[in-house]
Amino acid sequence: MSETGYAASPRIRWTEWLPWLAGVAVFFLLPEYLLFGARILTYILFALSLDLIVGYAGIVTLGHSAFFGAGAYVAGILAAKVKLTDPIVLLVAATVAAGVLGVTTGAVILRTRGLTQLMLTLAIAALCLEVANKATPITGGADGLSGVTIAPIFGLFRFDLFGKTAYLLCLVTLLAGWWLVRRLIYSPFGATLTGIRENSDRMHAIGAPVYRRLLAVYTISAMIAGVAGALSTETNQFVGLNVLGFEPSGELLVMLILGGVGRLYGAFVGPVVFLIAQDALAKQFPQFWYLGIGLMLVLVVLFARGGLLGLADALAARVRRSV
Amino acid sequence: MTHTALETRALCKSFGALTVADQIDFRLETGIRHALIGPNGAGKTTFVNMLTGRLAPSSGQVLLGGGDVTRLSQEARVKRGLGRTFQINTLFRGMTVLDNVALGVAERQRVGGRPWRPASAYAHVRDEAVDLLRTFGLETDARRRVVDLPYGKQRLVEIAIALGLQPTVLLLDEPAAGVPSLESGRILDALAQLPAHIAIMIIEHDMDLVFRFAQRITVLVQGQVLREGPPAEIADDPRVHQAYLGERRG
Amino acid sequence: MDALLSSLVSIAFHGVAYGMVLYVISVGLSVTMGLMGFVNLAHGVFAMAGGYILTSSLGRFALPFPVAVGLAFLLVAIGSMALERGLYRHFYGAGELEQVLFTIGLIFMAVAIAQLVFGTLQQPVALPPWLKGQFPLLGRDFPAYRVFLIVVSGAMIAALWFGVERTLWGAMVRAAVDNRAMAQSIGINTRQLFALTFALGSGLAGLGGALGAEIIAVQPTYPFEHLIYFLTVVSVGGLGSLRGPFVAALFIGVSDTACKYWLPQFGAFFIYAATIAILLWRPTGLFGTRV
Structure with missing residues (x-):
């Protein structure tokens, strides 16, 4: 577990620069994979937002795609129908829209717990999917929303076919998102979230406004997910129904669990491993892919609850002990 | 004039046909050491939960420092000086001992919601938490996770968290429950050291501890106050004996 | 007028058949979730x-x-x-x-x-012939398969309730x-x-x-696609309850059928909206006592 709290040093360790080094290296060394890379970066940001509420605050949700989808559709609709095409403006608009959705649904969901809460997250995501599916004139329905054109960033950098611009935009946005999330989890607010996850009764008893804190983090998480959604729209210049519903939510949960939940960098490792494996295997062996995912999930929760990073930590500890 | 730290007036609670608190009038004076005793199922925990705001009473009032807090949330009551410990360990198990205490201190200092500067930059929170740990002899355990602590020490952490809220009223729900008798002496020592101005109500089954600690005792039986008075009177009251013997027979 | 009546009867009939099946599938979930x-x-x-x-x-x-x-x-x-x-x-x-x-x-x-x-x-x-035809009842024809469903599910439910109440x-x-x-x-x-x-x-x-x-x-993809319906039956009905999910299942069965018949352009929108509204009104479900 990455250590936070009142005795933890917030200094950025050298290992924490590695993902960014890798991100820049990919840009120069693997130019033919930049569109795929942009997709991975988008998912890392999305997973990071989920980690904030699942890993830190302990809210189990099956509907996080609602915010990603809201961001994606708002950016797409503004670009395709309103002809508002500035990518930065679209990111901001998606953030606001997802934030509004987050604070209104959060106000409802966070008053409940257990099965009811789980069910509400699922129902709200299903509702969003149904709206996108049926409001065909605005969203394009099952055919998806096409005709999305995005203007160059600052009027200078146009979105190219190889995804160079998109990749860099995603990388910079992710850096900003990571910095924000990192500050949050090292702050007293972040310590409170861990406290709520560990024992919400006790948080009430020490006088913490639990509901308000949860609503705050839920809204922030929704906004970050909305940004990720808008990034996906700008990269692909298209929005499909597959950004909404239970399946993308479940898939994201799988990525996060694979990387390691509640440890910040699990949100980096999970999507990278998952999406590369999916790209390599899923098309040739779709059935075995799902079988493998299912098996992996069961094994992770049975034997390796810290995910890949947890395994790496355990391995490192063993090596250190034997040296 | 003696000031009443905590008071209830005709407090009632029923679940359907079952009445678990029946017209409880209770006064806790400032700085007093008061014990609440009674057989299992007498409604002690229900009573405490109504005092702290975890449970809403069916009727009656709760007054804290003279002000009516019956409708206030748990959080608001804590802010007005009401602290509590739990009967069953309810700590932040995966967190360090220091963070367990610091979380409460941060809430009291109203910095618990600050989202930007790192927690470690709030030195006044950390220092106060460390001081608290020192008074309980826990400073060397500050960086250990709570789950790795022996049970007796966990109970001390529980009390340290409550003290970090700087309460004027402290409710201790069976502070020595489950602690091996060798270690329970340490709990009693810790209780004896608590600041004199805090009004303390303790719920306890260990009569030895109760009679050594309390200046006043209230006996609760079947949701009603059976008797209230100084320890000597309570010890001699035949009705109290009967209530306890009755429990043993049943 | 008769057209409306006949569509009402048809919706109620199909909805009840669907709801009964939903209940038989979901009731075990309610009990195991409530129990464990x-x-x-x-x-x-x-x-x-x-x-x-x-x-x-x-x-x-x-x-x-x-x-x-x-x-x-x-x-x-x-x-x-x-x-x-x-x-x-x-x-x-x-x-x-x-x-x-x-x-x-x-x-x-x-x-x-x-x-x-x-x-x-x-x-x-591959349904047997005796389930394929129509079944005449009160001057109308009903599909035999659905009549069979309602009768068998009804018997099952009765046996289950009897078992839980009396054994x-x-x-x-x-x-x-x-x-x-x-x-x-x-x-x-x-x-x-x-x-x-x-x-x-x-x-x-x-x-x-x-x-x-x-x-x-x-x-x-059956378990993914219908997951929300099974969970809705349980959470709206109330955990650990037998009657609650029955009411919820019939409600979902009938209203889903009605929505698909009258308002196909809205899809399952109303079902989800109703689920959310009911859970807001009663977070423990219609007949539930616990969260």
Whole structure:
């Protein structure tokens, strides 16, 4: 577990620069994979937002795609129908829209717990999917929303076919998102979230406004997910129904669990491993892919609850002990 | 004039046909050491939960420092000086001992919601938490996770968290429950050291501890106050004996 | 006027048939969730398994319909018991997140296995001739299959309710749902009770999946696609309750049918909106007592 709290040093360790080094290296060394890379970066940001509420605050949700989808559709609709095409403006608009959705649904969901809460997250995501599916004139329905054109960033950098611009935009946005999330989890607010996850009764008893804190983090998480959604729209210049519903939510949960939940960098490792494996295997062996995912999930929760990073930590500890 | 730290007036609670608190009038004076005793199922925990705001009473009032807090949330009551410990360990198990205490201190200092500067930059929170740990002899355990602590020490952490809220009223729900008798002496020592101005109500089954600690005792039986008075009177009251013997027979 | 009446009757009829099937599938989930506090998202897997057992018994092995339905119940119950002993029981004390992830993992595996064995297409249901025609009642014709569904499900539900209300097993289940610690302290072997109840609930899901194979198409993504309906029945009805999910299932069955008939352009929108509204109004469900 990455250590936070009142005795933890917030200094950025050298290992924490590695993902960014890798991100820049990919840009120069693997130019033919930049569109795929942009997709991975988008998912890392999305997973990071989920980690904030699942890993830190302990809210189990099956509907996080609602915010990603809201961001994606708002950016797409503004670009395709309103002809508002500035990518930065679209990111901001998606953030606001997802934030509004987050604070209104959060106000409802966070008053409940257990099965009811789980069910509400699922129902709200299903509702969003149904709206996108049926409001065909605005969203394009099952055919998806096409005709999305995005203007160059600052009027200078146009979105190219190889995804160079998109990749860099995603990388910079992710850096900003990571910095924000990192500050949050090292702050007293972040310590409170861990406290709520560990024992919400006790948080009430020490006088913490639990509901308000949860609503705050839920809204922030929704906004970050909305940004990720808008990034996906700008990269692909298209929005499909597959950004909404239970399946993308479940898939994201799988990525996060694979990387390691509640440890910040699990949100980096999970999507990278998952999406590369999916790209390599899923098309040739779709059935075995799902079988493998299912098996992996069961094994992770049975034997390796810290995910890949947890395994790496355990391995490192063993090596250190034997040296 | 003696000031009443905590008071209830005709407090009632029923679940359907079952009445678990029946017209409880209770006064806790400032700085007093008061014990609440009674057989299992007498409604002690229900009573405490109504005092702290975890449970809403069916009727009656709760007054804290003279002000009516019956409708206030748990959080608001804590802010007005009401602290509590739990009967069953309810700590932040995966967190360090220091963070367990610091979380409460941060809430009291109203910095618990600050989202930007790192927690470690709030030195006044950390220092106060460390001081608290020192008074309980826990400073060397500050960086250990709570789950790795022996049970007796966990109970001390529980009390340290409550003290970090700087309460004027402290409710201790069976502070020595489950602690091996060798270690329970340490709990009693810790209780004896608590600041004199805090009004303390303790719920306890260990009569030895109760009679050594309390200046006043209230006996609760079947949701009603059976008797209230100084320890000597309570010890001699035949009705109290009967209530306890009755429990043993049943 | 008569057209409206006839569409009303038809919607009510189809809706009730659908709702009954939903109830038979979901009731086990309500009981096991109430009893064990276990969030089992993979419950639909048992229903799907029942569906596949029925379609292959009828198609490949040409067994009589009642035998196929009985097999669906029996095999799913036995299989679920093995799963419970082998895997589920490791998660009883675990957190909600672990249970959710574990059961999502099971769904993924079940979907993949179904695809490997049966392919991605919807399975045809080779109904016997006596279930294919129309059944005349009060001057109208009703599809015989749905009449059969309502009658058989109704009988099953009656037997189940009788069992829970009147048998020792039912008394033990009710006691354990109310207060597990108390039930254990009076000597109820809750471990055995869980295993048995889990098997029965899963078997019922298999039975429901088999009976309803013609209404809820048997294909590999079944457990994902209908998950929200099963969970809605349980959460709207109330955990641990028998009557609540029945009301909820009928409500969903009828209103889903009505919406698809009258307002197809809105899809399942109203169902989801109603679910959210009901859970806001009563977070523990219509007949639930606990969260």
